[in-house]
Amino acid sequence: MVLNQWRQPQTLRRLVWVLVSLPLAWLMAKALAIELGANPVETLEHETGSWALILLLASLAVTPLRQWTGWGFVAPLRRTLGLFGFAYAALHVLIYAVLDRSLLWSELLADLVKRPYVMLGMAAFTLLLVLACTSPRRVVKRLGAARWKVLHRAVYLAVPLAVLHFTWLKMDKNLLARPLSYAAVLGVLLGLRLWWLKRPARGAAGLQSSPAGE
Amino acid sequence: ADLPATKNNRWATLEKVTDSSLVTTYNNFYEFGTDKSDPARHALSLKTRPWSVVVEGECNRPRTFAIEDLLKLAPMEERIYKFRCVEAWSVVVPWIGYPLSRLLKAVEPNSRAKFVAFETLADPQQMPGLRSPVLDWPYKEGLRMDEAMHELALLTFGQYGKVLPNQSGAPIRMVLPWKYGFKSIKSIVRIRLTEKQPPTSWNDSAPREYGFFSNVNPMVDHPRWSQATERRLGEGALGGLFAPRRKTELFNGYAEAVQGLYAGLDLKKWF
Numbered sequence: 001m002v003l004n005q006w007r008q009p010q011t012l013r014r015l016v017w018v019l020v021s022l023p024l025a026w027l028m029a030k031a032l033a034i035e036l037g038a039n040p041v042e043t044l045e046h047e048t049g050s051w052a053l054i055l056l057l058a059s060l061a062v063t064p065l066r067q068w069t070g071w072g073f074v075a076p077l078r079r080t081l082g083l084f085g086f087a088y089a090a091l092h093v094l095i096y097a098v099l100d101r102s103l104l105w106s107e108l109l110a111d112l113v114k115r116p117y118v119m120l121g122m123a124a125f126t127l128l129l130v131l132a133c134t135s136p137r138r139v140v141k142r143l144g145a146a147r148w149k150v151l152h153r154a155v156y157l158a159v160p161l162a163v164l165h166f167t168w169l170k171m172d173k174n175l176l177a178r179p180l181s182y183a184a185v186l187g188v189l190l191g192l193r194l195w196w197l198k199r200p201a202r203g204a205a206g207l208q209s210s211p212a213g214e
Numbered sequence: 215a216d217l218p219a220t221k222n223n224r225w226a227t228l229e230k231v232t233d234s235s236l237v238t239t240y241n242n243f244y245e246f247g248t249d250k251s252d253p254a255r256h257a258l259s260l261k262t263r264p265w266s267v268v269v270e271g272e273c274n275r276p277r278t279f280a281i282e283d284l285l286k287l288a289p290m291e292e293r294i295y296k297f298r299c300v301e302a303w304s305v306v307v308p309w310i311g312y313p314l315s316r317l318l319k320a321v322e323p324n325s326r327a328k329f330v331a332f333e334t335l336a337d338p339q340q341m342p343g344l345r346s347p348v349l350d351w352p353y354k355e356g357l358r359m360d361e362a363m364h365e366l367a368l369l370t371f372g373q374y375g376k377v378l379p380n381q382s383g384a385p386i387r388m389v390l391p392w393k394y395g396f397k398s399i400k401s402i403v404r405i406r407l408t409e410k411q412p413p414t415s416w417n418d419s420a421p422r423e424y425g426f427f428s429n430v431n432p433m434v435d436h437p438r439w440s441q442a443t444e445r446r447l448g449e450g451a452l453g454g455l456f457a458p459r460r461k462t463e464l465f466n467g468y469a470e471a472v473q474g475l476y477a478g479l480d481l482k483k484w485f
Contacts, residue, residue, distance in 0.1 A: 038236040040455045041445065042303075099456065101459070107440060107442065107443065111440065
């Protein structure tokens with residue numbers, strides 16, 4: 001009975017909403033209490049960026065999880081986690097532009113054209129923005145499921161770009177442990193999909209994606 | 215412990231001193247971990263007594279100084295310096311120490327002494343960060359002789375009226391306010407006078423990003439970020455959440471004092 005309750009898409013989705021909102025609530029509470037450390041802007045930038053990556057990877061893990069366990073009820077979480085990943089990415093970009101660079105447009109623009117890691121990050125964010133904008137059900141309807149599906153394969157470009165953005169930032173300081181662990185998880189998640197593609201019998205089910213909800 | 219010193223008003227910036235709670239919890243001291251909160255948590259394991267500093271190389275009177283002797287070598291001054299990290303944040307700190315030139319003169323450099331090389335302690339027993347190969351240990355820094363003899367180059371033993379906390383480079387470090395913070399080497403155990411330019415840790419690790427001089431210069435960007443502006447820690451509402459960035463000054467505002475050292479030098483090439 002209790003288990004069935006959990007398997008209700010609504011219940012599960014709400015639970016995930018609460019869970020993935022917790023880091024933001026925690027950061028806001030710490031910010032108001034002036035407990036984000038000596039450089040609160042940097043802390044917020046790092047934290048929102050990390051949560052964006054973690055949630056995007058989690059979103060990519062939903063389909064493999066469903067494949068592996070046969071839990072059809074987790075399918076809607078792919079969208080929920082993806083949208084929350086986008087939300088954290090949007091906060092990350094806002095904090096960078098407004099709090100960190102004080103909206104100095106000349107500096108922002110110079111950053112964008114001169115710094116590869118900023119370019120990579122903005123490319124990832126632009127793709128995610130398109131995906132988020134085409135996520136509401138009525139947009140999906142207007143696009144048509146087939147086109148939506150093709151468009152949303154861009155996530156397989158956006159997430160690697162985001163991981164590369166983080167890796168590039170840390171690269172020359174030899175602080176690669178965390179970016180490489182994200183890259184490893186991403187490698188497994190994308191590798192699974194390639195593997196499914198090569199086995200057409202299961203591949204069809206493995207890459208089955210349908211817009212919003214299910 | 216308190217460290218008595220006479221305030222040197224010639225070298226006391228009038229800018230607001232940064233709260234010591236920020237300066238002691240936000241440190242780059244990779245020997246204790248790469249996160250900026252790591253040194254404050256892990257540097258308690260550093261034993262600062264007994265401590266000695268070997269001063270050797272191109273000089274007439276090389277010797278090993280016990281820390282107790284170094285504390286007595288010259289009168290302690292308090293200087294309030296601006297301190298600008300290469301990562302584009304800055305603080306204002308009242309340091310306590312005396313010019314490095316006092317120590318160097320004591321060993322009588324010879325005519326071949328063109329550079330000064332410094333080394334940080336590298337003891338895996340006390341420094342958990344050494345297990346990770348982020349840099350080629352021990353940490354090394356260096357100065358040209360005329361830079362080392364400049365009166366701004368402070369051999370530092372204390373801050374905020376007290377002896378240095380471990381995470382700030384106890385018991386003895388350099389402070390070079392016109393250079394990026396990583397030049398101000400911490401927890402020094404060896405000083406060597408050399409004829410050739412010595413290797414330095416960050417320059418070895420990423421020569422495109424970190425030069426030997428590493429003078430603060432808003433016109434020369436780090437390859438991955440701009441150096442035109444900086445964030446002063448603790449400034450602004452909510453602990454610095456809404457502070458506008460400050461413009462970075464050439465030589466961190468000490469141009470008048472140090473630009474003579476670099477006359478005729480292309481600062482873009484020799485960054």
